[in-house]
Amino acid sequence: MNPHDLDRMKNLLQRALPPLESGAELRRDLWPALLKRLHAKHAAAARCGSASIDWVWSGWTWFDSAWFDGALAVALVALIALFPASIPVLLYYL
Amino acid sequence: MRSDDSNALSQFRQGSPEAAEAAFESLFRLHQRAVYGWILRIVRNPSTAEELTVETFWRIHRARERFDPARGFEGWARQIATRAAFDWMRAQPSESELSTEICAELSAPATGDPAITAEIRLKTALAFGRLAPKLRIAATLAVVEELPQKEVAAALGISVAAVKLRVFRALRLLRNDLKKQGITP
Numbered sequence: 001m002n003p004h005d006l007d008r009m010k011n012l013l014q015r016a017l018p019p020l021e022s023g024a025e026l027r028r029d030l031w032p033a034l035l036k037r038l039h040a041k042h043a044a045a046a047r048c049g050s051a052s053i054d055w056v057w058s059g060w061t062w063f064d065s066a067w068f069d070g071a072l073a074v075a076l077v078a079l080i081a082l083f084p085a086s087i088p089v090l091l092y093y094l
Numbered sequence: 095m096r097s098d099d100s101n102a103l104s105q106f107r108q109g110s111p112e113a114a115e116a117a118f119e120s121l122f123r124l125h126q127r128a129v130y131g132w133i134l135r136i137v138r139n140p141s142t143a144e145e146l147t148v149e150t151f152w153r154i155h156r157a158r159e160r161f162d163p164a165r166g167f168e169g170w171a172r173q174i175a176t177r178a179a180f181d182w183m184r185a186q187p188s189e190s191e192l193s194t195e196i197c198a199e200l201s202a203p204a205t206g207d208p209a210i211t212a213e214i215r216l217k218t219a220l221a222f223g224r225l226a227p228k229l230r231i232a233a234t235l236a237v238v239e240e241l242p243q244k245e246v247a248a249a250l251g252i253s254v255a256a257v258k259l260r261v262f263r264a265l266r267l268l269r270n271d272l273k274k275q276g277i278t279p
Binding site (some may be wrong): 006 | 105138234
């Protein structure tokens with residue numbers, strides 16, 4: 001597609017979907033809906049007893065963190081160094 | 095970052111539960127209109143944009159510990175909002191996203207080039223709705239809304255070059271789809 005085609009496609013797309021006016025006004029206050037959702041989250045946490053959703057999320061953050069990936073890589077290297085016979089098994093499963 | 099943002103953010107992240115909720119409400123009231131406007135530009139449907147604004151702030155609340163003050167709240171919120179819109183678009187069956195208002199708008203007589211009829215505009219909009227969400231978001235923001243590519247890249251969490259590539263791919267796929275329907279742009 002050459003630059004001329006690109007401009008024509010841009011023009012066509014702009015005609016098909018005109019840009020929206022900036023500064024769109026909200027039709028209603030969304031805070032009550034958000035509050036309801038947040039309270040539902042807290043209620044769910046209360047139902048789970050001491051294991052709150054926040055704990056689950058903080059656990060996920062911990063699990064997702066970069067250092068965990070690093071530790072996993074170190075463990076893998078150590079496994080290969082100590083048990084070279086495991087290489088074909090690892091390759092099979094990877 | 096504005097000082098009221100900064101105060102509210104520090105309360106939101108480190109304050110007591112009551113102070114955190116009050117700070118979160120203050121942040122919500124400060125930014126809800128901007129977040130709603132951003133999402134509306136992507137999804138082009140007021141009801142969906144409202145739902146996704148609530149979803150975005152819920153995600154912000156959930157991810158408050160990961161907030162980096164150096165990046166500023168607005169950019170962070172915009173990135174989360176874009177992700178929420180992307181998730182929503184991905185969950186929708188294609189071609190279902192043109193609201194009745196948009197269809198009515200497209201049926202109206204063209205105001206610009208008379209060669210571009212209402213039928214072509216409708217077919218273009220429908221073909222655009224069939225594109226992958228990640229291409230559609232990039233093209234909507236960069237081409238339709240004519241936002242700076244740097245701003246689009248920041249919201250999508252990709253480089254400016256990747257935005258250019260997505261826009262190019264979107265337009266090429268759109269042209270191919272229209273050609274199959276006998277429309278030569």
